[in-house]
Amino acid sequence: MVVNWQEMLGEAVKTLGGLAKGNPGIMEGYKGLDGAGSAFGALDAKTRELISLAVAATTRCDTCIAVHAQAAAEAGASREELLETLAVAITLNSGAAFVYSSRVLEAFDAFSKK
Known part of the structure; x- marks a missing residue:
């Protein structure tokens, strides 16, 4: 699979912008969660x-992959660090x-004992 990640990210930003414009409360709520999730500072950006x-x-979030791959690269993450992270x-x-x-096995066994 070959993806043009820069183009995909640009399209996702436009689409999400439309969602945020149509329902500003969604974006406000998301920004609140995002801010709370990055407020502590014990971990570095990378x-x-x-x-x-x-x-x-x-x-399995492609837009998340694009956003955070770009940010990881900008934060100085190496390919080796990423490969270890993915492992x-x-x-x-x-x-x-x-x-x-x-x-699953437990549930199946529970239903098969009828």
């Missing part, structure tokens, strides 16, 4: 952006599937 990219990968995201996501598989 670390915060790498965490954001791990979350974006696991939540953590992949491991966590596979771990979640492993754990939830036991829940």
Whole structure:
């Protein structure tokens, strides 16, 4: 898959701008959450952006990927740091599937005992 990330981000900003203009309360609420999530300062910008990219990968948010990839690059993140971050995201996501598989099995067993 080849994506023009700069173009996609520009289009997403336009689309989200339309949403914000149509319902300003949504943007106000989002800005409040965003501000609260970045208010502490214990983590540097690069670390915060790498965490954001791990979350974006696991939540499958292309716009989040574009926003935070740009910010991570601007914050000085290296490709090696990003690859290590993504390895953590992949491991966590596979771990979640492993754990939830036991829940699926439990639910199935509960319904099969009728």
